[in-house]
Amino acid sequence: MPGGRLTDEDRQHIAAGLAAGLAYAEIGRRLDRPASTIMREVTRNGGPDRYRAAQAHKDTRQRARRRKEPRPATPPPLDTAHGRDPGAVRDISETFTDQLMAQGLPRMEARVLSCLQFSDSGALTAADLVRRLSVSAASVSHAVGFLESQSMLRRERVPGLRRERYVIDDKVWLCSLLTSMQTNHALAVTSKRAAEILGPGTPAGTRFEYAAEILDLVNHALHGAMDEWRRILAERDGGRH
Structure with missing residues (x-):
């Protein structure tokens, strides 16, 4: 039904x-x-x-x-303050996680990123993530390492303690796009070199030429989008003072 x-x-x-x-x-x-x-x-x-x-x-x-199967009681995985509907928050969180996975992010990495994104603080320790996601510390550590390599979060020390916490902020997608652009640029350079080696006009060489062209076009568009986003952020930050 x-x-x-x-x-x-x-x-x-x-x-x-x-x-x-x-x-x-x-x-x-x-x-x-x-x-x-x-x-x-x-x-x-x-x-x-x-x-x-x-x-x-x-x-x-x-x-x-x-x-x-019976499991130990755990606290709510998401922040449900401000009068939010816990069911609605959980549903949209699951949708967001699945969309991250559809974009190619591994499941645990998607869950960690979503957990941070949906927390009001935008900063959680490893222990927080283990408790909220009901997973092992090793799983969290592996996921955090991958997300950090993709510039999707950063580490910082908890004030007054020896522990670290993992932080996501308004610029996370900007940093992620920058990493993507760097990867695209490297692929474009390699594709151009491959086209030269294979021979311009040959089927394989032409395939690499096309690859280099589309990667350059994508990077050009992303560069413009990043400049516009920086401008928007600057205006917002200026409006807070």
């Missing part, structure tokens, strides 16, 4: 919709479900190209059985 758990028949319709090239929103409309529900279902079960209804149904039932 609408709003209830997805059935095997629902998953068959989702698989058929994906095969027909339908968007999540259209599949959701046909099933009377939110597009976010369809996206989470597909993301958790292999993605658009690997989604199989029968396997998704089986895996979901196994996850449900595991969730029924």
Whole structure:
């Protein structure tokens, strides 16, 4: 029924919709479900190209059985102050996490980034993340290391203590884009060199020429977007004083 758990028949319709090239929103409309529900279902079960209804149904039932196992009580994983609806916060947090995963971020890294993004402080210690996400300290450490390498968070000392905390701020996406631009530039340089070695006009050489061109165009557009975002931030910061 609408709003209830997805059935095997629902998953068959989702698989058929994906095969027909339908968007999540259209599949959701046909099933009377939110597009976010369809996206989470597909993301958790292999993605658009690997989604199989029968396997998704089986895996979901196994996850449900595991969730029924008794677990120690944990505090709410998200900040629910300011009169927020805990259910709505949890739902949008799960959607945001799944979208990060759809962009290629590993699951644990996506959960850590989402946890920081949804916290009002924007700063949590390793112990905070372990408690909020109910995962091991090793999992948090590995995820933090990856996110730090991508400039998506930074470390700082907790005042008066020897512990570190991990911080996310308004410039996190700007830093992430800068890292992406640096990677794109390196790929463009290598692609141009590959085109020279393989020979201009050859099929392989032309393929690398096209790759270099699109990477340069993307970096040019990102550079303009970053300049505009810096301008907006500067205006906002100036308005606070």
